[in-house]
Amino acid sequence: MPNHQHMDEQQKEAYDKALRDSFRVLMSAIKLLLILVVGILLYIPLKSDIQQWLSPKPVVKTVSNSGVQPNEEDFDKVENGVHLATGLKFAPGFEDVRANCTVCHSAALVTQNRATREGWDQMLTWMQETQGLWDLGPKRARILDYLAEYYAPEAQGRRASLDLQEIEWYILDLE
Amino acid sequence: MQNKIPLSRRHFLRQTTLTTMGFALGAPIVFGHFMPKGLTPVALSNGASFDSLPGKRPEMIVLNERPVNAETPPHLLNDVLTPKDLFFVRNNGLPPRRDEINADTWTIRFDGEALRTEKSFTLAELKAQFKHYTYQLTLECGGNGRKEFNPPAKGNQWGLGAVGCAAWTGVRLKDVLNAIGLKSNAVYIGYYGKDMHLSGDPDKNPISRGVPMSKALEEESLIAWAMNGEDLPLLNGYPVRLVFGGWPASCSGKWLERISIRNKVHDGAKMVGQSYRVPCKPVAPGSKVEDKDMCIIESMPVKSLITYPKSGAQIKAGKQLPINGHAWAGDLEVAKVEYSIDFGATWQACQLKPPANRLAWQQFNASVSFPQKGYYEVWAKAIDSNGQAQPMLLPGWNPKGYLNNACHRIAIKVA
Numbered sequence: 001m002p003n004h005q006h007m008d009e010q011q012k013e014a015y016d017k018a019l020r021d022s023f024r025v026l027m028s029a030i031k032l033l034l035i036l037v038v039g040i041l042l043y044i045p046l047k048s049d050i051q052q053w054l055s056p057k058p059v060v061k062t063v064s065n066s067g068v069q070p071n072e073e074d075f076d077k078v079e080n081g082v083h084l085a086t087g088l089k090f091a092p093g094f095e096d097v098r099a100n101c102t103v104c105h106s107a108a109l110v111t112q113n114r115a116t117r118e119g120w121d122q123m124l125t126w127m128q129e130t131q132g133l134w135d136l137g138p139k140r141a142r143i144l145d146y147l148a149e150y151y152a153p154e155a156q157g158r159r160a161s162l163d164l165q166e167i168e169w170y171i172l173d174l175e
Numbered sequence: 176m177q178n179k180i181p182l183s184r185r186h187f188l189r190q191t192t193l194t195t196m197g198f199a200l201g202a203p204i205v206f207g208h209f210m211p212k213g214l215t216p217v218a219l220s221n222g223a224s225f226d227s228l229p230g231k232r233p234e235m236i237v238l239n240e241r242p243v244n245a246e247t248p249p250h251l252l253n254d255v256l257t258p259k260d261l262f263f264v265r266n267n268g269l270p271p272r273r274d275e276i277n278a279d280t281w282t283i284r285f286d287g288e289a290l291r292t293e294k295s296f297t298l299a300e301l302k303a304q305f306k307h308y309t310y311q312l313t314l315e316c317g318g319n320g321r322k323e324f325n326p327p328a329k330g331n332q333w334g335l336g337a338v339g340c341a342a343w344t345g346v347r348l349k350d351v352l353n354a355i356g357l358k359s360n361a362v363y364i365g366y367y368g369k370d371m372h373l374s375g376d377p378d379k380n381p382i383s384r385g386v387p388m389s390k391a392l393e394e395e396s397l398i399a400w401a402m403n404g405e406d407l408p409l410l411n412g413y414p415v416r417l418v419f420g421g422w423p424a425s426c427s428g429k430w431l432e433r434i435s436i437r438n439k440v441h442d443g444a445k446m447v448g449q450s451y452r453v454p455c456k457p458v459a460p461g462s463k464v465e466d467k468d469m470c471i472i473e474s475m476p477v478k479s480l481i482t483y484p485k486s487g488a489q490i491k492a493g494k495q496l497p498i499n500g501h502a503w504a505g506d507l508e509v510a511k512v513e514y515s516i517d518f519g520a521t522w523q524a525c526q527l528k529p530p531a532n533r534l535a536w537q538q539f540n541a542s543v544s545f546p547q548k549g550y551y552e553v554w555a556k557a558i559d560s561n562g563q564a565q566p567m568l569l570p571g572w573n574p575k576g577y578l579n580n581a582c583h584r585i586a587i588k589v590a
Contacts, residue, residue: 104373106240112322112332123329130448132374156325158568159581162486162552167586172488174496 087111093146096139104131110151117148229273230408232260238331242266242373242381243410246319246336249583250485252501255531255538256311256403257339264410265316265337267445268370268381271430276369278406278414283398287365287435291356298415301398305346305354310395311535312420313340313503314427317451317472320579323569326461328576335480335583340501340536343418345399348434349392357388357436364391365441366417366428383443384451385435386419386426390473395420395534398431420534421505423451423472423577446471453573460572469574474505477565478580479512479539479557486585492548496587499540502527504559511558512539516551516587519567525555545589554584 076083078090086107088094101110104127115123121144127133136143227240235245245264252261281298296304316337321328348364365385372379390396400407400415407413412429419426425445435441445451452469454462479502490496502509508530513522525539545551558564565582 105242108237108239109331112238113329114327115329119326119329132372132376132379153325153327158325159323160325162584162586164586167487169487169489169588170485172484172490172496174490174494 089146089150091146091150093142093149096142097146100134100136100139100143104133110147114151114153115147116153117144119153120144120147120151228264228410230260230410231264235261235264236334236336238333242268243270244331246333247339248485249335249480249482251482252336252339252480253482253499255340257341259341259402259405259408259411262339262341262402262408262411263316263337265331265424266370266381266410267425268372270410271369271371273409273413276409276414276430278400281414283415283431284433285351285355285436286433288438289358289361289436290352291358294355296351298400301346301351301415302400305350307344308347308394308397309342309344309401310397310418310420310533311340311342311531312395312397312418313338313534313536314418314420314424315339315475315478315503317423317425317475317577318575320581321576323579323581324572324576325569326572328574330576337424338478338480338503340503341402342404343397343399344401344404345397345415345418347394348396348398348417349394351398352391352436358438360438361388361436362439363387363437363441365435365437365443365446366431367433367435367443368412368416368428369430369432380444382425382428382445383441384425384428384446385437385441385443386422387440387473390419390422390426393419395532421474421503421507423475425451440471449575451577452575453571453577457571458573462572462574464574472577474507475503476570476578476580477504477507477509477557477559477563478502479509479555479565480583481553481555481585484585484587488585489588489590492545492589496543496545496553497540498525498543498553498555498585499538500555500583501536502539502555502557503536504557504563506534507559507561508533509537509557510560510562513556513558514541514543515554515556516543516545518552519554522556545587548589551587551589552584553587554582556582 075085078084081090082088083090083094086098086102088097088107088111097110098107101107124133124136124140124143128135227243228235228237228245231245232251234248234251236248238244238246243264243266247257247261247263278298282295283298283301284293284295286293316333318330319333319337320335321330322332322334363385365383367380367383370381371377372381397418398415399418402408402411407416412431415431416429417427417431440446448466449464449469451472453472454464455468455470458464479500481498481500483499484496488496498514502512509527512525512527514525515522523541525541528538530537539555543553554567556565556567565580567582569579569581
């Protein structure tokens, strides 16, 4: 009996061990599942932020003969809703415009222009037909929404007044 | 034990969750932070931080860095001959790098349907075999002033300063073409340069324009290697370019490698479609115009620029204000320049000098007095030898925003 008892103890221990092992496996699976669920739950509300973090940061090439050293901290700074490094309005669609438009030309060609959605659409078509712009797929609509919203024409009549804000007044001493 | 495992598991799970959160939130930041520099294509940055304007003054107004486009503030155009480091830059593609250019071996090929034989000259051969000429020639971008058009036109939004006049030295294009031998069916010349298309596609030309034979064979039409007595700046076409004064500057090909003599209107890049063309008949602002109804721009319209003083001068009451500037009129001469301080109600004559040679801009000056203290604008208006004057409002709207020759004006306060 003691022997039997002993056997029982051994069996129980083995049983417990097996139980612990399978529990461990089970918990590991749950652990992984939880990590996944938490990850997904976090990703959904933070999707755009995370994509932004993952998207490439602008890096500036320094040319050897250049005397100007850029301030690296400024590169992804956004001030008053404007992305400083490109001068583009920082708003939905910004990443699509930066990623697709500034491959060939600088962002200044975007920011200095004004057009309706139709006008911007014609420019994209012209670039695709003659300048080697690729198929933009679903990004086309996002890019057009962005451009039409933030780079729309302003009514200015037959000729605008001199822009008095732009004038730097100075004293001119005359004989 | 059953109690213990869940406890440690709970602890473990809590830690894992934190790590997971940290991973989900933290890693991309860390990754972004440590991402090697130079990984991102340079084009993704705006590039305002590197020297995109070699050989040019920092006061130049940069409209675009890829391709490089920069204009001169009007008050810096005060010299009779625009200095090399202030001459505007209009690039359609990427210029060749300086170290890719060997001026000693640089060769220009002449070909095309309307040439008797194809022929190539090195730059040294051109200099040795043909007579040299120097002319002061005005170059203005066809889109200078585009910024003011409404509805807006696409492209570089040039203000006032995509214009300059330099002393260009070279050989006459007609001397070279006559030496090679033109056929009677010659209609147009088309140039090709060493600049590269923005897409990097070597089969595409960023720009390949030209002029009809009548302009090509004028005495002042040059294959030029010098500007104001020195080598051309890289951004203005070093080592050699065409110069056709008075026509859209895009006719004057830079980094010149090849000239085709065509038996039809040249059909190179930016010769066709809507580029450097305006509606053949006037259209209402905002109209769509078919390609077939667009005509190539030739001689530029009459225009002037007040280069002194800089807009924004505050002067004392009772003082006379000296003003001066330049006026030009495409293929024509400027006959008269006038100024107004009352928004065009009355005009007074300026003194006007004759051009140094045909197609050079002309200098005007006046001494302006103001009746009382206050805010004034000085407007200048040039009139060409055919009696055509600059409009005070925008000239006829055109889809691409070319040929804005509206009067220039500066703001003055008398206190």
